Amino acid sequence: MSESTAERELGAIYRRYGPAIHRRALALLGNEQEALDVTQDSFLAYMEARSSWRGEASPFTILYQIVTYRAVDRLRRRARWAGALGTLELRDEDDAAHGDLAQPSMEGGLAQVEALCDLAILTQGESPEVLSAAVYHFVDGWTLVEVARELGLDRKKVSKMLQQFIRRARQRGSETEARAKP
Amino acid sequence: MNPSSRYISDLILERYIADALDATTRSRVDALLARSPADSERLKKLLADSKEFLQRHPPEELLGRFRAGTVRPMELNALVARLTRMTLEEAHRPEAPYISLAFVKQCVGSQQVPRHALQNPGFNTQGDSPIARFIVTLEGLLSTVAPVPQRMFLLERLLHPETQPHPEVSKRAMEELAAELLDLVEKHPDLPAELKPSLAQVIEKLKQRPGAK
Numbered sequence: 001m002s003e004s005t006a007e008r009e010l011g012a013i014y015r016r017y018g019p020a021i022h023r024r025a026l027a028l029l030g031n032e033q034e035a036l037d038v039t040q041d042s043f044l045a046y047m048e049a050r051s052s053w054r055g056e057a058s059p060f061t062i063l064y065q066i067v068t069y070r071a072v073d074r075l076r077r078r079a080r081w082a083g084a085l086g087t088l089e090l091r092d093e094d095d096a097a098h099g100d101l102a103q104p105s106m107e108g109g110l111a112q113v114e115a116l117c118d119l120a121i122l123t124q125g126e127s128p129e130v131l132s133a134a135v136y137h138f139v140d141g142w143t144l145v146e147v148a149r150e151l152g153l154d155r156k157k158v159s160k161m162l163q164q165f166i167r168r169a170r171q172r173g174s175e176t177e178a179r180a181k182p
Numbered sequence: 183m184n185p186s187s188r189y190i191s192d193l194i195l196e197r198y199i200a201d202a203l204d205a206t207t208r209s210r211v212d213a214l215l216a217r218s219p220a221d222s223e224r225l226k227k228l229l230a231d232s233k234e235f236l237q238r239h240p241p242e243e244l245l246g247r248f249r250a251g252t253v254r255p256m257e258l259n260a261l262v263a264r265l266t267r268m269t270l271e272e273a274h275r276p277e278a279p280y281i282s283l284a285f286v287k288q289c290v291g292s293q294q295v296p297r298h299a300l301q302n303p304g305f306n307t308q309g310d311s312p313i314a315r316f317i318v319t320l321e322g323l324l325s326t327v328a329p330v331p332q333r334m335f336l337l338e339r340l341l342h343p344e345t346q347p348h349p350e351v352s353k354r355a356m357e358e359l360a361a362e363l364l365d366l367v368e369k370h371p372d373l374p375a376e377l378k379p380s381l382a383q384v385i386e387k388l389k390q391r392p393g394a395k
Binding site for chain 1: 192196197199200201202228231232235236239241243244245247248249
C-alpha cells in the first residue's frame with residue numbers, strides 16, 4: 001500500500017520525536033508496554049488534531065503536553081491516594097532560575113511516583129493545559145517561567161491558573177482523604 | 183565548571199536532539215556541551231537510546247494503527263467484528279490465554295479506546311458505546327443489536343458460518359458484497375495477526391460464494 005501524505009508526515013514526526021516522547025511516557029508510567037501504548041496514542045491524537053494547533057506551538061511542545069496528559073490519565077485509573085504530594089504551593093524562585101538550562105528532571109523515585117498518582121487524582125476533570133502546568137510545576141519541578149515558556153503562555157497567567165487549581169485541588173484532596181479514612 | 187555536574191536538563195537535551203530549540207538556546211547548549219563532560223555523556227546516552235528505540239519500535243506499527251483508525255470502513259469493521267467473534271470464541275476456552283486490551287483495541291480499530299469504556303465509533307452508529315456492549319454484540323447476531331444498517335445485517339448473514347443465504351437478496355448482490363469485502367481485506371493488511379486463521383476461513387467462505395437465488 002502506498003503511503004499517503006499524512007502517513008509520511010506521521011512517520012517523519014515519529015522518527016524525530018518518538019524516542020523523546022516515549023522516554024517521557026516511561027518516566028511517568030514506569031511500564032514499558034504502557035509507555036509504548038501511550039506514546040502511540042499521543043502521536044495518533046496529534047495527527048487527529050494537528051490542524052487546530054498549526055502555527056501555535058511546535059510539534060514537540062504539543063506532543064509533550066499530549067503524552068503528559070495521557071500518561072497522567074492512565075495513572076489516574078490505577079491511582080490510590082497516597083498523601084505523598086504534600087501541600088500544594090507555588091514556588092516563586094523564578095528570578096534565580098530564570099535562564100538556567102538545568103531545571104530538575106524527573107527522577108522516578110517512589111515518592112515522586114506516589115506524588116504523581118496523587119496529582120493524577122487531583123487533576124481529574126482539569127483541562128489538558130492546567131494538568132500539564134500542574135505536572136510540570138509540582139512533579140517535574142519546573143519554575144513558573146519554564147512552565148509558561150513550555151506552554152506558550154504568560155507567566156502571570158500560569159501563576160493564576162495554578163493558584164486556582166490549588167484551591168480546587170485542596171478541596172478535592174480533603175474530600176479524598178476523608179473518603180480514604182477507615 | 184564541575185566535570186561531574188549536569189548543567190543542561192534532559193528536556194533541553196531532548197529538544198536539542200529533536201532540533202526543537204530556538205537558535206539562541208541551541209547556541210548556549212552547544213557552548214555548555216563543549217565544556218560539560220557530564221552533559222555530553224548524557225547526550226550520547228539519549229542518542230543511543232533513541233536509535234535503539236526506533237530499531238525496536240519502527241514507525242510501521244504506529245502507521246498500521248493510523249491506517250486502521252482513520253480509514254477502516256464500516257464494512258471492514260463488521261468483518262473484524264465477525265473475525266474477532268470467531269477468535270474470541272476460540273480463546274474463551276478455559277485453557278485459552280487472556281485476551282489483551284491491546285488486541286481488542288487493534289480489533290476495533292479505534293484510536294479512542296479508554297479502559298473499561300472501549301468504543302467502536304466506526305461501527306456503532308449510536309455514538310459512544312462501551313466495549314462490553316461491543317463484546318456482547320460479538321456474542322450475538324449483529325442483527326439483534328439494533329439499529330444496524332441493512333447492509334451490515336446482510337454482511338453478518340454472509341459471514342456467519344451457520345446462516346443460510348438470505349431469501350430476499352439476489353445472488354448477484356451477495357457476490358458484489360463478497361467481492362467488495364475481499365477487496366477491503368487486500369487494501370487493509372493491518373488486521374491483527376490473531377485474526378488470520380479466522381480470516382482464512384472467511385475468505386474461503388467468500389470465495390465459495392453464497393448460494394442465494
